[in-house]
Amino acid sequence: MKYIVVIGDGMADYPLKELGGKTPLQGANTPNMDKIALNGVSGLLKTVPDNMTPGSDVANLSIFGYNPEKYYTGRGPIEAASIGAKMDEQDVAFRCNLITEKSGLLSDFNADHISTVEASEIIETLNTKFHDVGKFYLGTSYRHLFVTKKPNSANLISTPPHDVVNEPINNNLLKPSTDASAIELNNVMEESKKILENHPVNQKRMEEGKNPANMIWLWGQGVKPALPNFKDKYGVKAATITGVDLIKGLGVYMGLTNIEVPGATGYFDTDYCAKAKNTVDALEDHDMVFVHVEAPDEAGHAGDLEEKIKAIERIDDRIIGKLLDELPSFKEYSIAVLPDHPTPISIRTHTRDPVPFSMFSSNGESDTVNQYDEESVKNGVMGISWGYEFIEKFLNGSKPD
Structure with missing residues (x-):
């Protein structure tokens, strides 16, 4: 079984008047994210504990399967x-x-x-x-x-x-x-x-x-954190693809393979197609790949709605679309899409609101959700859970507990 987690940093948002009360995810053209939701299962993840700052460090540590209240020591040492x-x-x-x-x-x-x-x-x-x-x-x-x-x-x-x-x-x-x-x-x-x-x-x-x-x-x-080895903890060999030092640093501490992708900038101009190609290549000798894209978060901080929608649509078309075309060659596979936290255009910073996730498994089930966005996933069979529980749920074949 091959596993891919696509993280659109800061992708979730609030309804906006400019979009007629829709969020950027609802306003964007995302047929491939919707395909994952339609054929898989969905829910919400609380990636940031109530007593912690909603940073990408805390939220991504959670998504990678580590309880931030137990393991988080600060962002600086991760990037170090x-x-x-x-x-x-x-x-x-x-x-x-x-x-x-x-x-x-x-x-x-x-x-x-x-x-x-x-x-x-x-x-x-x-x-x-x-x-x-x-x-x-x-x-x-x-x-x-x-x-x-x-x-x-x-x-x-x-x-x-x-x-x-x-x-x-x-x-x-x-x-x-x-x-x-x-x-x-x-x-x-x-x-x-x-x-x-x-x-x-x-x-x-x-x-x-x-x-x-x-x-x-x-x-x-x-100070320097002490994180259990990811493969020892979850039994799969994993890699990261990102243009951001934070994610690479988490990879170092967790024993993941950080794959350097030419053109992965951590900004609007990042090479989405190169990330998709390197993800497929990495699956030849890895069980799981975390594909991280920073662009939606940068757009949220800038209050730039146009760039945020572009980033979401590029993730959908150039990364997820490519992956959905290529993954059937591996016979058994699972793919998930989610943000780490919201970065709403209206406030230009992170929030700790639960984030939407959808995941599809070639061996899994489906629920009644037919599109991927903040509201639709609330009807998903996966309900709401802690972010650090996500990896176990994902490895469980997208089946509800």
């Missing part, structure tokens, strides 16, 4: 594994966004999606200036990492930058503001503005009319 940053037990890894600061406000949480090439020069400068506090590691575009040997900093309260766009920087720095680690790291963030505002990379970007990456933002910190 992806980019090869080795962590000791006393190390704390922070996510490090390159942001745009204007007049004391957090103006742009991704600095106009600065290129990785440009970012590499900035990261090099930061390491020269702040080597006594910690080390910066190059990631992708605006997403990078900072590792420090300050164990107390793991307990600080940090704020996702995409949640405070156009809000005062001083109101959203690390807390408590009187903590010695917070004072030192907040100073690093504030000093980075002085260092980067006249950086050659930013001078050129401003000349080109782009937002400068003139400040760093530290958040999502944590």
Whole structure:
């Protein structure tokens, strides 16, 4: 049996007036997702516990079959594994966004999606200036990492930058503001503005009319997690296909194969067809593949309805459509589609609302749901369950308990 899980990051949403009260999933043309729902079973997953922040880290950890209340230690250390940053037990890894600061406000949480090439020069400068506090590691575009040997900093309260766009920087720095680690790291963030505002990379970007990456933002910190090996836990050999360090990092800790796909960018321009082709190829020597697409989440954060619908339709046509054509050659197979969390256009950030899922198995059953969206799946036979229960249900052949 072959298993494929297609994750459209942030794909779920709320009804919108622009769509006549429909959600983007309901408004998009998704015949292949609907085919999975029509011929399979559906339900809702609660991927984020009530006491946890609805981040992609928590939600995807849950989808991969690990209870986040038991295993989650922070997003930073997950991404550290992806980019090869080795962590000791006393190390704390922070996510490090390159942001745009204007007049004391957090103006742009991704600095106009600065290129990785440009970012590499900035990261090099930061390491020269702040080597006594910690080390910066190059990631992708605006997403990078900072590792420090300050164990107390793991307990600080940090704020996702995409949640405070156009809000005062001083109101959203690390807390408590009187903590010695917070004072030192907040100073690093504030000093980075002085260092980067006249950086050659930013001078050129401003000349080109782009937002400068003139400040760093530290958040999502944590210590190294200990996750059971996925194959030992579930009995199948699995792989990931993604353009995002978070998913790759989870793969490292779980013992999955991270398949590098040329053109997988983690943005609107990601190569959907290449992801589908590499998924089919990976099934030759893997039992399960997690295919992750970041584009719907990016569109949600940007409040861009047109791009969100395009991303959903491209997932449906270029990934799921291709897979449904190819999977019968494996005789026995199962495929599921779901988001990790909603990223509603109207609020531009994540929520912890339960997410819709549909899954079809060549050996499974079907229910009365005939299309894939947030409302239709509520009538599914799978009901509502915790996200970390999904993998066991999926491996059970899409049969209700």
